[in-house]
Amino acid sequence: MRNFIIRRVLATIPVLILISVVTFVALRLLPGSPGSAILGPEADPAAVEALNERLGWYDPIYEQYADWIAGVFQGDFGYSQRSNDPVGPLIASRLEATIQLGIMSLALALLIAIPIGAIAGAKPGTPFDYGLTFFAVIGVSVPNFWLAMLLVIVFALELGWFPTQGFTPFFDDPGANLKGMVLPAFAIGVALAGNLARQVRAAMVEVMQQDYVRTARAKGLRERSVLVRHGFRNALIPVVTVLGLQTSLVVGGAIVIESFFGLPGVGKLIIDSILFSEIPTVQALAVMIALGVAAINLIVDISYAYLDPRIRYS
Amino acid sequence: MSSSGSMEVLTSERDPRFANFLVFARRFASRPIGVISLTVVLLIAFAAVFTDIAATHDPLETLVTTGAEAFAKPSFSNFFGTDQLGRDNYSRIVDASRTALMVGVVSILIGAGIGVPIGVTAGYSGGIRDEVLMRLMDALFAFPGILLALMIIAALGTGIENVMLAIGITFIPSFARLVRGTTLSVKEQEYVLAARSIGAGGARVAARHILPNTFAPVVVQASLLFGVAIIIEASLSFLGLGTRPPDPSWGTMLNSAQRLISSEPMLAVFPGLAIVITVLAFNLLGDVLRDLLDPRLRGSS
Numbered sequence: 001m002r003n004f005i006i007r008r009v010l011a012t013i014p015v016l017i018l019i020s021v022v023t024f025v026a027l028r029l030l031p032g033s034p035g036s037a038i039l040g041p042e043a044d045p046a047a048v049e050a051l052n053e054r055l056g057w058y059d060p061i062y063e064q065y066a067d068w069i070a071g072v073f074q075g076d077f078g079y080s081q082r083s084n085d086p087v088g089p090l091i092a093s094r095l096e097a098t099i100q101l102g103i104m105s106l107a108l109a110l111l112i113a114i115p116i117g118a119i120a121g122a123k124p125g126t127p128f129d130y131g132l133t134f135f136a137v138i139g140v141s142v143p144n145f146w147l148a149m150l151l152v153i154v155f156a157l158e159l160g161w162f163p164t165q166g167f168t169p170f171f172d173d174p175g176a177n178l179k180g181m182v183l184p185a186f187a188i189g190v191a192l193a194g195n196l197a198r199q200v201r202a203a204m205v206e207v208m209q210q211d212y213v214r215t216a217r218a219k220g221l222r223e224r225s226v227l228v229r230h231g232f233r234n235a236l237i238p239v240v241t242v243l244g245l246q247t248s249l250v251v252g253g254a255i256v257i258e259s260f261f262g263l264p265g266v267g268k269l270i271i272d273s274i275l276f277s278e279i280p281t282v283q284a285l286a287v288m289i290a291l292g293v294a295a296i297n298l299i300v301d302i303s304y305a306y307l308d309p310r311i312r313y314s
Numbered sequence: 315m316s317s318s319g320s321m322e323v324l325t326s327e328r329d330p331r332f333a334n335f336l337v338f339a340r341r342f343a344s345r346p347i348g349v350i351s352l353t354v355v356l357l358i359a360f361a362a363v364f365t366d367i368a369a370t371h372d373p374l375e376t377l378v379t380t381g382a383e384a385f386a387k388p389s390f391s392n393f394f395g396t397d398q399l400g401r402d403n404y405s406r407i408v409d410a411s412r413t414a415l416m417v418g419v420v421s422i423l424i425g426a427g428i429g430v431p432i433g434v435t436a437g438y439s440g441g442i443r444d445e446v447l448m449r450l451m452d453a454l455f456a457f458p459g460i461l462l463a464l465m466i467i468a469a470l471g472t473g474i475e476n477v478m479l480a481i482g483i484t485f486i487p488s489f490a491r492l493v494r495g496t497t498l499s500v501k502e503q504e505y506v507l508a509a510r511s512i513g514a515g516g517a518r519v520a521a522r523h524i525l526p527n528t529f530a531p532v533v534v535q536a537s538l539l540f541g542v543a544i545i546i547e548a549s550l551s552f553l554g555l556g557t558r559p560p561d562p563s564w565g566t567m568l569n570s571a572q573r574l575i576s577s578e579p580m581l582a583v584f585p586g587l588a589i590v591i592t593v594l595a596f597n598l599l600g601d602v603l604r605d606l607l608d609p610r611l612r613g614s615s
Contacts, residue, residue, distance in 0.1 A: 018453035026465050137601070141594040143545045145552050146568060146586035153579040164576075252458035256549050260572070270461070271553055274468045286465055290456040297456075 004305050012298055019290040020072075024065050027283050072287070078280030087284045091266065097167055097258065098265035101188070102250045104181055108189035109246070113196035114239075118232050120197070121204025132197055139194020145256045148187035155183060165262040184261045188253035192246050199242045203235040210234075237307045244300040248293050341606055348602035354595035362412040371402035373409035373562060387580075394584040397567075398574065403581070407588045410562035414592060417478050417547040417557075418540040424482025425539065426532060429489025434528070436490065437497025438520050448494065451487040459484045463546055467555050474557045477550055481543050492535055496528045530607035537600030541593035548589050564589050 056064060071078065077087035120132040156164040162183050168176040207213065208231050216230045217223075254267035262268070266285060273281040342348050365373075371392075386396040394403035436447040454462065459481075466480035497520075500506065506523050514522070550556030551565025552572075559566065564585040571581035 014449045015452045015456065018450055019456055022453055023465070026469050137594060137597050138590070141541060141597050142590050143548050143552075143586070143593075145549060146582070146589065149568065149572065149575060149582045149586065152575065153582065157576055157579065248456075248458045252460040255458075255460055255464070256553065259553060270464065271555070274464060274555065277468075282465065282468060286457065286461065289458070289461060290453075293458070294456045 001305065005302055008298060008301055008305075012294055015294060016291060019294070020069060020287055021065070023283055023286045023290070024068065025061075027279050027286070028061060028064075068283075072284075077284035080281055081278055082276060087281050090281065091269065091284060091288065094264060094266045094269045096169065096265075097263045098251075098254050098267060100170065100177075100181060101184055101254055101258070101263065101265060102247075104185035105188035105192060105250055105253065106243075106246060108185050109192035109196055112189070112193040114200055114236075117197040117200025118204050118235065121201040121235065122208060122227050122231060124201075124205050129201070132201060136194040136198045136201075139191050139197075142191065144187045144191055144253050145260055147190060148183065148257055148260050151183045151186060167261075167263045167265075180261075180263075184257050184263060187257050187260075188250060191253070192249055195249070196239065196242065196246065199239050200235060203238045204231060206238075207231050207235045237304070240300060240304050240307060244293075244297040247296045251289055251293065338606065342602070345602050345606070347598050348606075351595040351598040351602065354591065355599060358411050358592055358595070359415060361408045362415045365409055365412060369402075369405035369408040371405040373401060373405040374560070395580060397581060398570070398578075403567075403584055406562060406567060407564065407585055410564050410567065410585070411588070411592070413474065413557055413561055413563045414544045414547065414589075417474070417481065418543045418596075420478040421481035421485060421543045422536045422539055424479065425485025426489050426536060428482075429486040430493050430525075430528065430532060432486070433490040433493025433495075434497050434520050434524055437494040438501060438516065438524060444494075447490070451490045454484070455487040455491075457484075459542065460546055460549055463550060464555065467550065472555055472558055474561045477547055477556050480550075481546050484546070485539055485543075488535060488539065489532065492531055493528045496531055497524050500524050500527045534600055534604040534607060537596055537603055541596040541600075544589060544593050544596075 052058060056067065059067075068078070075088055077091070079086055080090060116132050116135075120126075120129040123129060152164050156162050163180050167180055170177040213226060213230050216226045221230075251267070254265060255270055256267070257263075258265040258267035259271050266289070270282065270285050272278075273285065342352075386392050388395045392402050392404065394407065396402055397406070432447050432451070436444040457465070462484045463477075463480040466483060467476055470476040470479065501524065506519060509519050509523050547556055547563065548565035548568070551563040552569050554569060556565055557563040567585040568582060571578070571585065574581055
């Protein structure tokens with residue numbers, strides 16, 4: 001197990017380096033320069049030039065990359081060009097809303113997907129099974145922002161159960177906080193649930209065909225016990241692997257949904273930063289998100305190897 | 315493949331590929347979901363190509379030019395009603411289907427055009443080339459699709475061409491990984507060994523013996539990613555960072571519907587339905603194709 005973890009961590013390092021290079025190069029192509037972004041479009045070209053010079057904009061690109069990556073390792077992500085605030089704390093202040101949104105939508109998705117996926121997989125070919133498959137395909141075909149609009153129309157505007165917009169920090173007022181997060185979490189969670197339910201179903205179908213399930217039945221266990229103890233528990237193992245992919249979907253969903261609901265999270269910060277050409281912020285966010293996704297995938301792989309010993313030796 | 319009738323045996327003597335296709339077409343025809351989703355896809359393609367026939371109004375004609383009513387309710391003359399400028403919603407949705415399909419086709423051509431060669435090269439050469447290429451793909455894959463597309467849009471600017479390019483680039487790692495896997499399994503087959511033993515070079519083996527085998531999984535993947543492309547385009551346009559007017563887009567329509575959501579909620583309904591129906595058709599089609607083309611699944615359902 002220890003060798004597996006070491007091997008897997010070492011394999012992640014080149015990916016992390018590539019992620020930082022890809023981000024850096026992609027965003028260096030941005031039109032304009034930091035000088036003109038700070039001083040505005042009507043600034044004196046000579047002043048813009050001088051500021052660019054001072055910021056190191058004309059240095060060779062590998063030197064700029066080295067400077068930037070050295071700063072990142074010291075927790076220095078550069079400064080926002082509009083407000084001159086450091087980018088690190090700016091992002092940190094936005095994490096609360098996004099993490100809460102991510103946890104709630106993932107929890108919601110698992111809550112929907114596990115029971116119906118398991119029931120459908122235990123009895124494949126039944127109307128319930130076809131119903132699930134249909135729900136799952138619809139779930140991944142509905143754009144999350146359109147689902148959000150429908151939810152707002154029905155549950156916020158018509159029924160008035162939830163607010164249409166805004167965020168209350170959890171520790172200020174837990175009730176108001178949860179009320180405001182229900183619709184955003186649903187908008188992201190439904191698509192995830194569709195995906196996950198299909199995985200749970202497939203895993204359950206596979207497990208129920210195994211010899212040990214037949215043995216369990218043959219020795220006279222009650223069907224309920226066969227389904228839960230031999231079927232369901234083993235079916236959950238492969239589902240762990242797709243959680244990594246779900247993280248990526250949650251973050252992608254947060255970018256659109258936070259903007260729609262006006263939640264002050266990381267996703268909304270990305271959109272705002274792109275709209276205002278805030279290169280240091282976009283760069284820091286992109287690297288942090290890709291690192292986060294890579295880290296979660298690493299944890300997922302390791303826990304999968306822990307749950308299924310066959311993986312460790314391949 | 316199986317040969318079930320004498321007709322088939324006769325045709326297969328003439329051209330085995332055509333016979334294979336007939337067998338495939340017959341199996342496809344026995345899947346109602348496949349037939350329905352293919353019909354929907356063809357209808358949308360018809361609307362996209364022959365917009366003048368499918369649309370009932372000029373999609374850009376406003377109340378200023380026609381004296382039409384703003385926010386008209388759905389009726390026989392305006393199937394889905396009119397928007398804030400008196401434009402016919404149905405005709406605008408038909409007009410925007412062209413954008414959706416074009417984004418899907420071009421982004422998949424870009425993704426497969428770059429991803430498939432990378433996958434074949436990585437899988438066939440192995441060693442350091444495989445390692446470098448696949449780590450690069452891992453790095454691209456670590457970004458959620460929409461984030462990578464947004465970064466590329468930020469660098470290149472908005473507009474339909476850049477949207478297609480951005481979405482295409484996000485698809486490269488999916489195709490590369492898929493094709494690498496197929497290549498690895500095909501590489502060990504005896505006919506590849508046979509081709510190499512009579513002196514066929516690496517490029518020839520890759521092109522003649524490996525590439526054709528990746529065709530079926532690539533088609534399935536393309537069908538499923540088509541829906542993803544449409545959703546990403548709509549999301550980018552919804553955020554105001556995708557297709558720009560005058561290029562029509564379902565996402566842009568939803569963006570303007572969002573601002574009127576409390577007074578005119580109906581405006582949000584139809585463009586969204588257009589997205590869902592189109593994406594659903596491609597997803598169902600992809601599922602059926604996967605069932606029919608993936609030998610591992612054959613006979614299991």
